[in-house]
Amino acid sequence: MISAEQQIFNQIEKSQNILISFPVDWNGDAISSALAFYWFLKKMGKNVEMAAAPISDTKSRAFSFLPGFSDIKNSLDNLAKFIVSLNITNAKVDQIKYVVSDQTLDFIISPKDGWFTKDDVTTGTSGYRYDLIVTLNAPDLESLGKIYDNNVDFFYKTTIINIDHHPANEEFGQVNFVELNAVSATEVLFEIFRDYQVELIDEDIATCLLAGIIYKTKSFKTPNLTPHSLTVTSELIKLGARREEIVNRLYRSRDLSVLKLWGRVLNNLNGLNDNQLLWSSLFQNDFSETDSVEDNLLEVIDELIINMPQAKLITIFYSLTENPLEESESAESSETIVAHNNQSEGLFKTKAIIYAVKNVNAVELVKEFNPSGGRKIAYLSSSQPLAAFRQEITNTLQNKLDKLNS
Known part of the structure; x- marks a missing residue:
């Protein structure tokens, strides 16, 4: 039987345009996870974008020091193309114009000879811009807010990899990896990345992964801290994670x-x-x-x-x-x-x-x-x-x- 980790990378390897999304509350673990996965996929040669429903700047700016933070979008633009097709079997096109009037867009097509009829016109949509979705730290699709609410059809027609560590996760993806014993989503990601190709974890990726663990444990001070979390932390520091920078930005620079x-x-x-x-x-x-x-x-x-x-x-x-x-x-x-x-x-x-x-x-x-x-x-x-x-x-x-x- 294929493991969940193998299923994750099977889907990634056959995809080219990948969307990463996380819940509307912009949890620090979710932000860190998204950025780590973003850079990991880029190192795999994938086209990848991140999107999360907008939130006030104050709630998210603590993590703006992490590489790639400014690349997180607040909406899904140009998700699919609407196509108007014209059958030109019986008449050829001489000229095409368009006119915008109030709330209407009119296409004016002049034939070289013959006539066009309404039966010559068909409409449709192209395939979606992304061929794979990765959700992080999301218990359900509704937690993604407007990113999901405004694009429900896209989410139901596109393969979803769902990665989380919370027991409330509804396992809504086609591939689900929910590790209940992990202290953070970034800890889960580290295990996945390490088992796949540890040499792809550079200093920036290690820093993003460690930021999630530090955030979830309040800099190793909360009761949910586990020996395994400390072991992962040690490995990330060996890989170049900038622990001092994370702690300084999150806990030593209060306004x-x-x-x-x-x-x-x-x-x-x-x-x-x-x-x-x-x-x-x-x-x-x-x-x-x-x-x-x-x-x-x-x-x-x-x-x-x-x-x-x-x-x-x-x-x-x-x-x-x-x-x-x-x-x-x-x-x-x-x-x-x-x-x-x-x-x-x-x-x-x-x-x-x-x-x-x-x-x-x-x-x-x-x-x-x-x-x-x-x-x-x-x-x-x-x-x-x-x-x-x-x-x-x-x-x-x-x-x-x-x-x-x-």
């Missing part, structure tokens, strides 16, 4: 604004269920006074993961419309404002990020609140004031954790 926001989060940090559930609250002024934006919160969560290893859930609530009441305000004023808040829910824009650390599905925990995101990170939004929204969500999370622990 001052992020550090200030980190301080605000720590100042308001609370723990529930023996600190298995951590939560903090931020208001509009916390962002404006620290020159930070909401996308910086993921970097703050990274720090909490490293420093609070007992946590199963980390939640940050934040308001983009409210500021905290001053302590000097009277109880009467506070009651008036709270009453006004409760009657004016549409005026508020409150959000939450829920990060599930240890084998907990974040989206599943709060599915009744229509979250977006994935297994690790869930995003919530509400028109309630922050305090009311926070109370509702923390109560829900506490109850769900109690059931999981029972």
